[in-house]
Amino acid sequence: MEKFKxxxxxxxxxxxxxxxxxxxxxxxxxxxxxxTAPILVPYPExxxxxxxxxxxxxxxxxxxxxxxxxxxGRDVFSRILLGSSFSxxxxxxVIGLALFIGIPIGVIAGYYGGRVGTLLMRITDMxxxxxxxxxAIVLAATLGRGLLNLIIALxxxxxxWYARLVYVQTNTVKNMPYVDAAKIAGLPNIKIISKxxxxxxxxxxxxxxxxxxxxxxxxxxxxxxxxVGVKPPTPEWGLLVSEGWQSINYAWxxxxxxxxxxxxxxxxFNLLADAFRExxxxxxxxxxxxxxxxxx
Amino acid sequence: MNTxxxxxxxxxxxxxxxxxxxxxxxxxxxxxxxxxxxxxxxEVVSLVGESGSxxxxxxxxxxxxxxxxxxxxxxxSEDITQLRGEKLRNYRRSVQAVFQNPFxxxxxxxxxxxxxxxxxxxxxxxxxxxLLEYVSSLLExxxxxxxxxxxxxxxxxxxxxxxxxxxxxxxxxxxLIILDEPTSALDVSVQxxxxxxxxxxxxxxxxxYLLITHDLSIVKYISDRIIIIYLGKIMETGSSxxxxxxxxxxxxxxxxxxxxxxxxxxxxxxxxRGEPPSPVNPPPGCRFHTxxxxxxxxxxxxxxxEIKSSLIHKVYCWLHTEKHSSETKT
Amino acid sequence: xxxxxxxxxxxLTIDYVVLDGIIKAVRNVxxxxxxxEVVCLVGESGSxxxxxxxxxxxxxxxxAIIREGRIIFKGRDxxxxxxxxxxxxxxxxxxxxxxxxATLNPLFKVGEIFSDVIKHHLKLxxxxxxxxxxxxxxxxxxxxxxxxxxxxxxxxxxxxxxxxxxIAITLSVNPKxxxxxxxxxxxxxxxxxxxxxxxxxxxxxxxxxxxFITHNLSIAAEIGDRIIVMYGGEIVEExxSxxxxxxxxxxxxxxxxxxxxxxxxxxxxxxxIPGMIFDLRNPPLGCVFVDRCTExxxxxxxxxxxxxxFLKNHKVACHLYRGSTK
Ligand SMILES: Nc1ncnc2c1ncn2[C@@H]1O[C@H](COP(=O)(O)OP(=O)(O)OP(=O)(O)O)[C@@H](O)[C@H]1O
Ligand SMILES: Nc1ncnc2c1ncn2[C@@H]1O[C@H](COP(=O)(O)OP(=O)(O)OP(=O)(O)O)[C@@H](O)[C@H]1O
Ligand SMILES: [Mg+2]
Ligand SMILES: [Mg+2]
Numbered sequence: 001m002e003k004f005k006x007x008x009x010x011x012x013x014x015x016x017x018x019x020x021x022x023x024x025x026x027x028x029x030x031x032x033x034x035x036t037a038p039i040l041v042p043y044p045e046x047x048x049x050x051x052x053x054x055x056x057x058x059x060x061x062x063x064x065x066x067x068x069x070x071x072x073g074r075d076v077f078s079r080i081l082l083g084s085s086f087s088x089x090x091x092x093x094v095i096g097l098a099l100f101i102g103i104p105i106g107v108i109a110g111y112y113g114g115r116v117g118t119l120l121m122r123i124t125d126m127x128x129x130x131x132x133x134x135x136a137i138v139l140a141a142t143l144g145r146g147l148l149n150l151i152i153a154l155x156x157x158x159x160x161w162y163a164r165l166v167y168v169q170t171n172t173v174k175n176m177p178y179v180d181a182a183k184i185a186g187l188p189n190i191k192i193i194s195k196x197x198x199x200x201x202x203x204x205x206x207x208x209x210x211x212x213x214x215x216x217x218x219x220x221x222x223x224x225x226x227x228v229g230v231k232p233p234t235p236e237w238g239l240l241v242s243e244g245w246q247s248i249n250y251a252w253x254x255x256x257x258x259x260x261x262x263x264x265x266x267x268x269f270n271l272l273a274d275a276f277r278e279x280x281x282x283x284x285x286x287x288x289x290x291x292x293x294x295x296x
Numbered sequence: 297m298n299t300x301x302x303x304x305x306x307x308x309x310x311x312x313x314x315x316x317x318x319x320x321x322x323x324x325x326x327x328x329x330x331x332x333x334x335x336x337x338x339e340v341v342s343l344v345g346e347s348g349s350x351x352x353x354x355x356x357x358x359x360x361x362x363x364x365x366x367x368x369x370x371x372x373s374e375d376i377t378q379l380r381g382e383k384l385r386n387y388r389r390s391v392q393a394v395f396q397n398p399f400x401x402x403x404x405x406x407x408x409x410x411x412x413x414x415x416x417x418x419x420x421x422x423x424x425x426x427l428l429e430y431v432s433s434l435l436e437x438x439x440x441x442x443x444x445x446x447x448x449x450x451x452x453x454x455x456x457x458x459x460x461x462x463x464x465x466x467x468x469x470x471x472l473i474i475l476d477e478p479t480s481a482l483d484v485s486v487q488x489x490x491x492x493x494x495x496x497x498x499x500x501x502x503x504x505y506l507l508i509t510h511d512l513s514i515v516k517y518i519s520d521r522i523i524i525i526y527l528g529k530i531m532e533t534g535s536s537x538x539x540x541x542x543x544x545x546x547x548x549x550x551x552x553x554x555x556x557x558x559x560x561x562x563x564x565x566x567x568x569r570g571e572p573p574s575p576v577n578p579p580p581g582c583r584f585h586t587x588x589x590x591x592x593x594x595x596x597x598x599x600x601x602e603i604k605s606s607l608i609h610k611v612y613c614w615l616h617t618e619k620h621s622s623e624t625k626t
Numbered sequence: 627x628x629x630x631x632x633x634x635x636x637x638l639t640i641d642y643v644v645l646d647g648i649i650k651a652v653r654n655v656x657x658x659x660x661x662x663e664v665v666c667l668v669g670e671s672g673s674x675x676x677x678x679x680x681x682x683x684x685x686x687x688x689x690a691i692i693r694e695g696r697i698i699f700k701g702r703d704x705x706x707x708x709x710x711x712x713x714x715x716x717x718x719x720x721x722x723x724x725x726x727x728a729t730l731n732p733l734f735k736v737g738e739i740f741s742d743v744i745k746h747h748l749k750l751x752x753x754x755x756x757x758x759x760x761x762x763x764x765x766x767x768x769x770x771x772x773x774x775x776x777x778x779x780x781x782x783x784x785x786x787x788x789x790x791x792x793i794a795i796t797l798s799v800n801p802k803x804x805x806x807x808x809x810x811x812x813x814x815x816x817x818x819x820x821x822x823x824x825x826x827x828x829x830x831x832x833x834x835x836x837x838f839i840t841h842n843l844s845i846a847a848e849i850g851d852r853i854i855v856m857y858g859g860e861i862v863e864e865x866x867s868x869x870x871x872x873x874x875x876x877x878x879x880x881x882x883x884x885x886x887x888x889x890x891x892x893x894x895x896x897x898x899i900p901g902m903i904f905d906l907r908n909p910p911l912g913c914v915f916v917d918r919c920t921e922x923x924x925x926x927x928x929x930x931x932x933x934x935x936f937l938k939n940h941k942v943a944c945h946l947y948r949g950s951t952k
Contacts, residue, residue: 177401181464184359185415186388195414199405347785347814453902454671483670483841488885488898495895510814513887517896554815558847558871558886567823568816570770571784 020275026268034088037081046074047082049233058251068253070243076254079235080261086236087265090151090220091213097155098162099209105159106166107201111174111193121167127160133219140228150229154219158212162205169201176200211276214269221262237262300334300370301472301504302358302391307331307367309353313576326575327353329528330367335472340498340505342515342536344551345525348572351508355474358506359393389419392465396477398457402449408435409445412464419468434463437500439493455486459493466497472504479514491518513555516540521608524548527575527583534609544603544611546588582614590615631658632835633682633803638695640677640686647907651677653859655695656933659803664829664836666850666867668843668882672903674859675839679805682837683721699803720801724808726788730780736791737776740798747799763794766831767824786817793824797832804829807839822849843882847871855879858903858914861933865940875942878915913945921946 033040041047056073059065067076105124109117127135139153173179174197182192221238223229230236232243237258244255308331310324328350335341343351356362358369360376369376371387379387395401402411412431416422422430432442438459449457458478465473475494479487495518497503507519515522515536522539524532524547532545543549553565570587573579579586585595595614603616614620636656642649652674659665667675680686682697684704697704699719723729730739740760741753750756757776764772767790780788789809796804806825810818826849829836840846846853847867855863855876863876874880884897901918910916913926925945933943 177395177397178403180356180359180361181393181395181401181461182403182414183361184388184391184393185418185464185468186385187414187418191418196403200403346816455902484843485670485882485885485899486902488887488896489900491887492896492898510816512815517887551816554819556815556818556842556844556848558844558883565819567819569820571786 017275019271023268023271023275026264027272030084030265030268031088033081034084037085041078041081043075043078044082047078047235049074049079049235058247058254060251061253067257068251070254071247071251076240076257079240080237080258083235083237083240083258083261084265086147086230086234087217087220090147090154090236091216093151094154094158094216094220095209095213097151098158099205101155101159102162103166103198103202103205106163107170107193107198109163110167110170110201111189111197120163124160124163124167127157128164130157132157133222136219136223137226137228140223145228145231147230147234150220150223153223154216158216162209165205165208166201169204170197173197173201207276208273211269211273214266214273217269218262218266299337301337301339303334303368303370303373304354304358305332305368305370307354307357307369308365309350309357309362310365323576326528326578328357328364329575329578331525331528331530332367333523333530333533335504335506337471338502338504339521340507340519342507342509342519342522343525344509344512344515344522346510346551346568346572348527348575349525350528350575351510351525352476355393355476355506355508358391358474360388385419389468390471391474392468392470392472393474393476394458394461394465394478397481398452398454398461399449401461402457404449407446407448408440408452408460411449411460412467415464416467431463431467434467435460437466437497438463439489453486454482455489458482458486458490462490462493462497466501466503469501470503472506474506474508476508477510478507480509480511487514494518511555512551524551527572527578529583530612531584532609532611532613534606534611538606538609542605542609544605544609544616545584545613546590546615547584582612592620594620630661632661632700633659633837634696634698635678635682636696636698638678638681638697639693640674640681640695641691641693642677642687643689643691649906650909651690651859651906652681653909655856655859655861657854657861657864659835659837661835662829662833663851664826664838664849666838666840666846666853667856668840668846668853669856670841670903672858672906673856675841675856676807678856679721679807679837679839682803683719683805685721718800718802719805720796720799720803721805721807722789722792722796722809724811726785726792726812727780729792730788732780734779735776736778736780736783740776740795743795744798759798760794763798764791766797766828767791767794769794785813786820789813789817789821790824793821793828797828800832801834803835803837805837805839808841810845811840811842818845825849843879844886855882858909859906860914861941861943862915863940863942863944864933865937869937869940873937873940875936875940875947876915876944877919877921877946881918913943 045051053073056069057071059069061068065075065077067080070076070079105120109120136153136157139156140150143149143153179192179196182196220229220236221241224236224238225242227242230239232239240258241255241262244251244258248255307328309328310326312321313323313325314320315322331354333341343354345351353362357364363377374383376387409431412434413427416427416430431445435442435444440456440459444456444460452460478494479490482490491514494505498505505518507515509515519536522534522536523530524539524545526547532539532543532548539548543552550566550568554568568587573583573586581597582588582595582600585591588595592614600612600614601617603611603613605611635658638652638655640652642651655678657665667678669675677686677690681692682704686692692705730736737757737760741756744750744756744759748759750759760776761772764775769775769787769790775783775787775791783791810821813821822845825836828834838846838850847870850867853865853867853870854861855878857878863870863874863879870879871883874883878899881899885899887896899918904910904917912928912930913919913922916922916926919926923945929945931943931945933941934947936942936947
């Protein structure tokens with residue numbers, strides 16, 4: 001009987017592997033910086049894009065401006081630092097909104113099943129049939145530029161994944177003997193859902209969602225880059241890259257550093273997600289074949 | 297004892313097999329196919345049979361987790377599927393269950409106090425102190441002390457977790473507890489502890505049990521009556537003594553022979569060959585004939601009649617009809 | 627059966643690292659398995675049986691650490707193998723598990739899994755040959771209609787059939803030592819009898835040695851030549867199965883034997899061993915069984931009894947048997 005806590009093993013496995021450990025540090029670092037950036041930025045006015053200083057434009061990295069300055073003479077480091085707050089906000093917003101739509105649909109369809117369940121899942125599948133990024137671009141373009149619109153557009157292309165995941169989890173949990181026990185005790189459905197089904201079905205979804213933040217950041221940056229995301233002068237990383245793109249030939253640092261920030265953050269999240277999946281999923285083909293003596 | 301607590305009459309449960317987008321029904325899994333028996337007050341009835349014979353499905357019908365396809369389940373001479381309101385709540389309280397895997401039947405996110413108090417809170421109004429006291433008294437009944445109140449399932453051993461599940465089952469003062477393989481996930485030494493506990497609780501709280509198992513070795517100790525079931529149908533039923541001393545159906549005898557016995561060397565027992573046939577198309581005639589070493593012609597064609605060997609010992613087998621019993625002897 | 631040991635385990639000590647401590651799952655375990663012998667490892671949940679099995683088949687999870695010990699298989703130390711020796715040894719030690727459904731990937735057909743294994747181990751690549759080989763082994767485990775099973779997904783098969791499939795896959799790589807970790811615990815009694823019968827037949831047919839792990843002493847006694855009783859990560863008794871049943875020495879073994887319900891007796895109360903296993907993060911200083919033993923003395927608390935050969939071919943670790951015959 002393996003009654004030791006699964007989470008404990010997963011965490012200890014992650015900490016033991018250098019790459020997983022590094023990714024954990026990156027992700028935690030990103031969150032801490034994102035939360036504190038508004039207080040930390042050395043040049044707040046540059047960061048928010050409130051002023052510009054033409055005399056200081058296109059300065060290469062120096063001690064004063066470690067990542068240089070941009071076309072309007074603003075400190076790139078400050079803009080990137082504050083950008084992490086926006087990225088965090090977008091990620092949390094997109095994931096939060098997508099969960100807010102996806103969870104009820106998944107839980108209702110999974111727990112009650114029947115006609116309503118089938119209908120809800122058909123709708124979900126319809127959304128899933130669109131390429132998600134394309135759907136997001138079309139929506140963002142229709143809604144117009146702006147932080148809130150960007151979040152809404154991404155969340156709409158995103159929720160069906162969570163609805164599916166929650167649906168599958170709910171289906172598993174609803175057949176667990178402890179749910180039967182609650183039914184036998186005469187608990188009404190609503191209590192069974194709120195006390196047993198939701199808490200148990202959501203854990204894997206929440207973990208998944210938290211690790212999806214990297215992808216949300218990447219997609220948001222993509223939309224901003226092609227001009228359907230946030231409005232300038234918001235220091236969103238995708239927008240920063242796009243602004244620096246025009247001067248890439250003579251002032252590489254303006255696009256390079258925000259690009260690097262995106263890269264590190266996204267890779268950090270994805271590596272962490274992989275580490276979780278690897279240590280949490282006992283059914284991976286690799287481990288299964290290993291049990292049978294095949295080492296690949 | 298003529299006070300039938302629960303009477304099951306010709307219970308059938310067929311699960312439809314659906315295919316395709318529109319869920320067209322192409323056949324039925326006949327999980328339970330016409331089973332009748334009753335459980336009297338204060339009695340322990342054991343339902344014994346191999347995997348897939350329909351034991352759990354019967355239990356789930358009794359627990360209202362599954363709707364019977366046909367047949368009746370009478371409680372206080374009323375059909376439980378028709379119960380509403382206060383009567384339904386009363387039935388729910390009276391019939392409780394303990395399942396095979398204690399870790400799966402306890403919500404991993406709740407502590408022992410929350411687990412045991414949940415059914416109580418749902419049906420009685422108690423203050424927090426009263427609730428705490430009641431839950432502690434239940435824990436004491438099942439042999440655990442107060443220190444377990446705030447433990448989580450993963451901190452318990454298999455035996456302790458099963459005790460918590462039992463405490464939850466008796467919390468509503470039921471009359472009947474359905475025990476679905478309550479010890480088969482436990483170690484042998486713990487299995488004995490749990491069986492002893494169940495026997496004690498039965499006396500103390502004047503309970504009835506419906507014990508479901510595939511292992512005949514544990515039923516003798518605790519049960520009054522035994523029902524042997526194969527592929528959704530009853531093969532033999534009788535008092536515990538009768539079944540153990542004079543098993544009549546070939547299937548019952550093979551079940552006995554399957555029990556591992558440390559004082560016997562391997563190879564000395566009859567082994568049931570092959571898989572049980574599919575419950576979608578059960579064999580015609582006697583369902584057991586495909587695997588029965590003694591099957592004769594008629595077994596393949598006609599369903600065996602009920603043969604009474606005593607008032608309550610009944611067997612469904614052609615070999616025990618007057619006409620055929622001589623054939624098998626020779 | 628010869629008295630030539632195929633496997634020697636010496637002083638095996640294994641820890642699991644978890645966030646809140648170190649689980650000392652196996653401590654100082656030594657035993658041997660002779661060629662053609664069936665040795666049963668018996669003990670209750672958490673006694674470290676699976677961990678020993680995993681160590682021998684070198685499939686321990688990542689958070690396990692082998693602190694000490696040697697595992698010598700056919701004269702070679704499995705824990706210090708050259709890379710190039712590894713694959714040849716792998717074929718010779720195979721392990722089957724309790725839960726057949728979790729061992730086979732639900733996404734692949736039995737045939738595909740079979741082919742993967744045969745390809746890897748036997749270095750075959752001709753699909754027809756592989757198929758032929760697979761069918762041969764599916765037949766050997768007495769599965770009806772091997773063709774159909776070859777083309778089935780795991781979920782289409784019953785528990786008993788799945789366990790046979792796994793045995794077939796395992797045998798196809800021609801192992802010399804089979805470690806069977808509670809292969810029948812998830813099955814009902816009739817299937818259990820079938821699978822045990824099958825294992826014994828296959829043992830003879832393929833000349834296997836078997837390390838059979840179970841918590842059920844009755845099963846161990848039926849199929850084992852020798853029984854090793856483990857408790858809390860240590861071996862407490864070891865003897866041939868006849869000897870162990872006739873003359874159990876350790877109080878734990880005696881308790882286990884008394885727990886088995888016997889069908890010919892009507893009990894008023896079943897015997898059981900009160901209490902439960904200690905926290906493996908803090909194993910007791912003295913005897914592992916001291917908390918649950920009715921005969922424990924102060925000495926048992928302070929001093930760990932060593933596993934000694936108290937009678938001929940009958941080892942026990944208990945202070946009751948100190949002033950011993952040699
Ligand atoms: N919800 C369901 N849908 C379809 N088939 C089912 C369902 N539940 C059970 N069955 C089938 O009904 C038959 C009887 O199953 P049941 O679980 O009652 O057997 P059991 O005697 O309890 O066996 P076990 O010892 O394995 O628990 C089996 O063939 C099973 O596959
Ligand atoms: N991967 C792991 N990480 C941490 N602890 C583990 C791990 N695997 C096993 N353990 C712990 O090690 C101890 C021994 O486990 P093991 O699985 O070897 O016991 P067992 O005798 O096979 O028991 P069972 O009969 O329950 O299978 C147990 O306390 C168990 O909780
Ligand atoms: Mg069942
Ligand atoms: Mg184990």
